[in-house]
Amino acid sequence: MNDLIRIDHLSTYFDTEGGKVKAVDDVSLRVREGETVCIVGESGCGKSVTAMSILGLVEEPGGKIVNGQIHFDGKDLLQLSKNELRTIRGNDISMIFQEPMSSLNPVLKIGEQIMEPLIVHQKLSKKEARERAIQLIEQVGISRAKQIVDSYPHELSGGMLQRIMIAIAISSSPKLLIADEPTTALDVTIQAQILDMLRQFKEQSNMSIMLITHDLGVVAEMADYVIVMYAGKIVEEGEVVKLFQSPKHPYTQGLLKSKPIINQRQDELYSIPGQVPNPLELTDSCYFHDRCEHCMDICRTKQPALKEVTGQQKAACWLYEEALVHA
Amino acid sequence: MSLNSTPLPGTIGSKITGPKSSSLFGQSMRRLLKNKLAISGLVVVIIMFLACFVGPFFSPYTDNKINMAMMNKAPSLKHWLGTDAMGRDVLTRVLQAGRISLTVGLASMVLSVFIGALLGAIAGYYRGIVDQVIMRIADLLLTIPGLPLLFIFGALLSDWKIPTEYRMYIVMFMLGFVNWPGLARMVRGQMLSLREREFMQAAVVLGLRDRRKLFNHLLPNIVPLLIVIATLNIGGSILSESVLSFFGLGVMPPTPTWGNMIDAANNLIDFQEHPWLWIPPGFSIFATVIAINIFGDGLRDVLDPKQKR
Amino acid sequence: MSAYLTKRISYMLIILLAASLLIFSLYALTPGDYISNNIKLSPERKAELREIYGFNKPLMERYGIWMKNAFHGDFGYSLAQQKPVLTLFNEYIWNSFLLASVSTFLTWLIAVIIGVVSAYKQYSWFDTLVMVLIFAAMSLPSFFIGLFLIKVIAVDLKWLPPGGMLTTGSNATGWAYVKEVIRHMTLPVVVMTLLGVGSLTRYFRSNLIDVIKQDYIRTARAKGLKESKVLFRHALRNALLPAITLVGFELPALFGGSLIIEKIFNWPGIGQLYMQSFGLRDYPLLMGFTMLIAILTVIGTLISDVLYHIADPRVRLH
Numbered sequence: 043m044n045d046l047i048r049i050d051h052l053s054t055y056f057d058t059e060g061g062k063v064k065a066v067d068d069v070s071l072r073v074r075e076g077e078t079v080c081i082v083g084e085s086g087c088g089k090s091v092t093a094m095s096i097l098g099l100v101e102e103p104g105g106k107i108v109n110g111q112i113h114f115d116g117k118d119l120l121q122l123s124k125n126e127l128r129t130i131r132g133n134d135i136s137m138i139f140q141e142p143m144s145s146l147n148p149v150l151k152i153g154e155q156i157m158e159p160l161i162v163h164q165k166l167s168k169k170e171a172r173e174r175a176i177q178l179i180e181q182v183g184i185s186r187a188k189q190i191v192d193s194y195p196h197e198l199s200g201g202m203l204q205r206i207m208i209a210i211a212i213s214s215s216p217k218l219l220i221a222d223e224p225t226t227a228l229d230v231t232i233q234a235q236i237l238d239m240l241r242q243f244k245e246q247s248n249m250s251i252m253l254i255t256h257d258l259g260v261v262a263e264m265a266d267y268v269i270v271m272y273a274g275k276i277v278e279e280g281e282v283v284k285l286f287q288s289p290k291h292p293y294t295q296g297l298l299k300s301k302p303i304i305n306q307r308q309d310e311l312y313s314i315p316g317q318v319p320n321p322l323e324l325t326d327s328c329y330f331h332d333r334c335e336h337c338m339d340i341c342r343t344k345q346p347a348l349k350e351v352t353g354q355q356k357a358a359c360w361l362y363e364e365a366l367v368h369a
Numbered sequence: 370m371s372l373n374s375t376p377l378p379g380t381i382g383s384k385i386t387g388p389k390s391s392s393l394f395g396q397s398m399r400r401l402l403k404n405k406l407a408i409s410g411l412v413v414v415i416i417m418f419l420a421c422f423v424g425p426f427f428s429p430y431t432d433n434k435i436n437m438a439m440m441n442k443a444p445s446l447k448h449w450l451g452t453d454a455m456g457r458d459v460l461t462r463v464l465q466a467g468r469i470s471l472t473v474g475l476a477s478m479v480l481s482v483f484i485g486a487l488l489g490a491i492a493g494y495y496r497g498i499v500d501q502v503i504m505r506i507a508d509l510l511l512t513i514p515g516l517p518l519l520f521i522f523g524a525l526l527s528d529w530k531i532p533t534e535y536r537m538y539i540v541m542f543m544l545g546f547v548n549w550p551g552l553a554r555m556v557r558g559q560m561l562s563l564r565e566r567e568f569m570q571a572a573v574v575l576g577l578r579d580r581r582k583l584f585n586h587l588l589p590n591i592v593p594l595l596i597v598i599a600t601l602n603i604g605g606s607i608l609s610e611s612v613l614s615f616f617g618l619g620v621m622p623p624t625p626t627w628g629n630m631i632d633a634a635n636n637l638i639d640f641q642e643h644p645w646l647w648i649p650p651g652f653s654i655f656a657t658v659i660a661i662n663i664f665g666d667g668l669r670d671v672l673d674p675k676q677k678r
Numbered sequence: 679m680s681a682y683l684t685k686r687i688s689y690m691l692i693i694l695l696a697a698s699l700l701i702f703s704l705y706a707l708t709p710g711d712y713i714s715n716n717i718k719l720s721p722e723r724k725a726e727l728r729e730i731y732g733f734n735k736p737l738m739e740r741y742g743i744w745m746k747n748a749f750h751g752d753f754g755y756s757l758a759q760q761k762p763v764l765t766l767f768n769e770y771i772w773n774s775f776l777l778a779s780v781s782t783f784l785t786w787l788i789a790v791i792i793g794v795v796s797a798y799k800q801y802s803w804f805d806t807l808v809m810v811l812i813f814a815a816m817s818l819p820s821f822f823i824g825l826f827l828i829k830v831i832a833v834d835l836k837w838l839p840p841g842g843m844l845t846t847g848s849n850a851t852g853w854a855y856v857k858e859v860i861r862h863m864t865l866p867v868v869v870m871t872l873l874g875v876g877s878l879t880r881y882f883r884s885n886l887i888d889v890i891k892q893d894y895i896r897t898a899r900a901k902g903l904k905e906s907k908v909l910f911r912h913a914l915r916n917a918l919l920p921a922i923t924l925v926g927f928e929l930p931a932l933f934g935g936s937l938i939i940e941k942i943f944n945w946p947g948i949g950q951l952y953m954q955s956f957g958l959r960d961y962p963l964l965m966g967f968t969m970l971i972a973i974l975t976v977i978g979t980l981i982s983d984v985l986y987h988i989a990d991p992r993v994r995l996h
Contacts, residue, residue, distance in 0.1 A: 097899075097900055099899055130902070131899070131900055132900055132902035136901075137900045139896070139900075141893055144893040144894060145896070145897045147894040147897075147898065148894070149915050149919060150911075150915070158903060158907075162901070162902055162903060162904075163902060210897075
């Protein structure tokens with residue numbers, strides 16, 4: 043499989059009142075054609091900012107991509123002009139967001155919002171776009187499409203709105219769909235339907251999905267490849283089965299341990315001790331060191347690099363560096 | 370199914386409180402100091418106050434002696450802003466007038482904020498019949514146009530032969546009285562929404578007494594809003610006073626205010642030939658009010674970021 | 679909606695009734711009246727006139743008479759002008775409306791454009807400049823800026839006439855008449871626009887800043903729309919929505935004239951008429967004018983509420 047998108051050494055920083063926050067710090071990753079990559083991590087670990095950086099949607103002022111390349115379709119997205127990038131957004135790469143309720147414009151009809159990218163990217167006429175919008179609404183499993191096309195967002199439920207968002211996202215048959223916590227705000231039963239739908243469209247059109255989530259259940263269901271982020275850095279990545287079977291980084295191990303397992307009552311749910319470090323007070327160290335059970339001296343003074351631990355699995359942890367040295 | 374560790378304080382990209390944050394007040398002050406525009410506004414306000422209250426002591430013309438030899442002289446080195454029809458130094462007069470205008474502005478602000486906040490808080494807290502009565506009176510007063518109301522009061526003052534030296538106090542009351550309804554409405558709205566918040570429900574569950582709930586839990590929450598409104602209100606009051614005095618219905622000569630000094634412009638000769646009589650007080654009003662507004666807005670950003678109009 | 683309207687309108691009427699009583703009493707308290715102030719009249723004649731106009735009757739009776747006539751559409755008779763109050767209003771109100779409508783239009787136009795641009799470029803030097811100008815406009819003492827501009831532009835530079843609506847003794851007609859009125863109204867319109875544009879620009883700017891942060895703006899950008907489309911189609915519509923409520927609040931200003939500006943510029947509008955009448959204590963006219971503003975204020979508030987319900991699809995249903 044060929045690389046569809048490759049991010050090299052991406053760094054996105056925010057200027058805040060307290061100082062500079064390295065929201066995304068030297069992150070490299072790739073998504074191959076037809077692959078689903080999940081980026082996992084707690085809120086604030088930089089996973090959403092990574093996605094926003096791809097589309098050039100990092101909030102200005104304050105937020106700025108300071109370094110890196112994003113290769114897509116033979117181009118570096120970070121070098122493109124605003125106009126060139128715009129022709130890619132919503133066309134080759136589209137995105138859906140966490141809050142369907144607030145992601146659609148409350149004063150525009152559903153139909154108008156679906157038609158916009160069709161008119162811009164597919165150069166359809168208004169009438170054609172409207173026909174296509176109705177088809178798309180049917181395609182995402184909403185009946186009464188002719189009625190829905192003329193309704194306003196507040197008249198629809200959250201689950202329906204997320205379907206509409208998906209309809210907008212797939213309207214131009216994108217090569218990559220970025221889904222930022224697409225099911226977090228929805229009921230569990232709806233979550234499953236939405237995920238099914240994403241998978242179905244992916245299989246139909248061979249598009250790739252970059253799925254951002256903090257929910258390991260979603261990861262298990264959807265991912266081909268998993269990337270774990272912590273405090274703006276990738277701490278571990280690997281194929282989904284391998285990573286779930288034998289997580290390498292203590293953080294990933296903690297995450298998996300804290301996930302409740304059905305039919306297995308524990309007296310107490312495990313939780314990783316301590317808190318995510320303050321992003322303003324990061325020093326040259328493993329950012330996870332003060333929460334890690336295996337913390338060593340070197341972890342406090344030097345940052346480990348992301349290195350291959352076994353075939354297809356990488357981790358940024360001194361435990362494995364040492365192992366390599368000793369071996 | 371989700372991760373159970375504490376999320377970061379605030380999402381990345383939004384404002385993150387600095388690590389040094391001590392008290393809420395200290396934080397606010399630090400943020401205010403960073404707002405250069407607001408601080409420059411504050412500096413101008415302070416300079417204006419100092420000039421008006423201390424400045425005249427350094428002037429050789431404080432006694433306002435009538436000097437027929439120096440009538441209506443244009444600005445010169447001796448008299449920086451010229452002299453008036455009675456040979457008095459205009460600069461000294463402007464500063465002395467500023468004392469009155471600033472005092473009236475401050476006092477009527479205090480009055481209207483006091484009445485408005487008190488009635489608004491009572492209405493929003495007790496609701497029911499008390500709320501109905503207070504808010505209906507406020508509605509009524511808001512329906513009647515403000516300027517005619519002030520004009521009537523001004524005419525009444527003249528009729529009652531209030532000595533001119535006391536008039537300024539009555540003008541303070543008038544302005545304070547006219548301004549309270551809008552303020553009461555805003556405070557009431559805040560109270561109503563605060564009542565519904567979790568910490569107030571907690572206070573109810575704890576069985577706290579009314580007075581304690583009102584003074585210890587609710588009022589402190591609207592203090593930032595009040596500070597901001599109060600600041601901006603001073604500017605508005607200074608403007609209103611000047612309008613009234615300009616039309617001869619507010620503070621009257623010989624007590625000088627910026628408003629009644631501009632009254633000189635009502636005289637065609639002074640208007641055309643002696644602009645130094647009425648332009649300096651006008652610019653003093655403008656400079657003071659703009660500085661207060663800029664500072665007040667900066668204060669709003671710091672104290673009450675959600676509140677906007 | 680109709681139950682809501684009935685309730686609102688009946689409350690409106692009660693407030694207006696209370697306001698009319700209050701205003702009437704206040705004017706009754708105000709010292710002097712048109713007859714006593716008139717030095718040309720003999721004491722006997724004064725007493726006679728007072729009898730005729732009913733000035734000797736007790737306050738409540740006079741109010742009752744006024745109210746009864748008002749219900750019949752008769753707002754009294756101006757003593758100074760010797761014309762019915764409503765006829766006078768009709769003569770003067772359109773001059774006021776001319777000034778107010780042009781300046782309101784300009785105010786909104788400038789405020790929307792500048793507000794949008796400075797919100798879009800928040801924190802840029804342009805935005806800072808706009809903010810300072812906004813505060814400057816909001817801090818202008820209306821009468822002073824009027825006088826100042828008359829002095830500089832009309833008296834010293836002689837670019838525009840200092841006041842009035844027509845040059846004294848002018849009998850221009852047709853196009854010449856229009857041109858003359860435009861020349862005369864330029865300065866007052868500029869001042870009125872200056873006075874209003876600050877707070878409105880600020881309002882649009884802060885509304886738009888709020889809107890730009892919303893998720894649906896991010897969605898619009900992610901769709902690959904042009905920035906201008908994001909701004910004017912997606913953001914501006916949402917920012918304009920709450921502004922619709924302001925339209926109603928403009929009502930008193932549109933028809934009620936501006937006391938200060940019309941006085942300073944000697945503009946023959948209803949505000950200037952009020953100022954003249956106040957000096958003369960022409961009570962029927964003063965009462966009529968104050969009630970007119972009160973009525974416009976109340977109706978304006980109602981219009982605002984109704985417009986808001988119509989305009990916002992989220993509220994429309996409920």
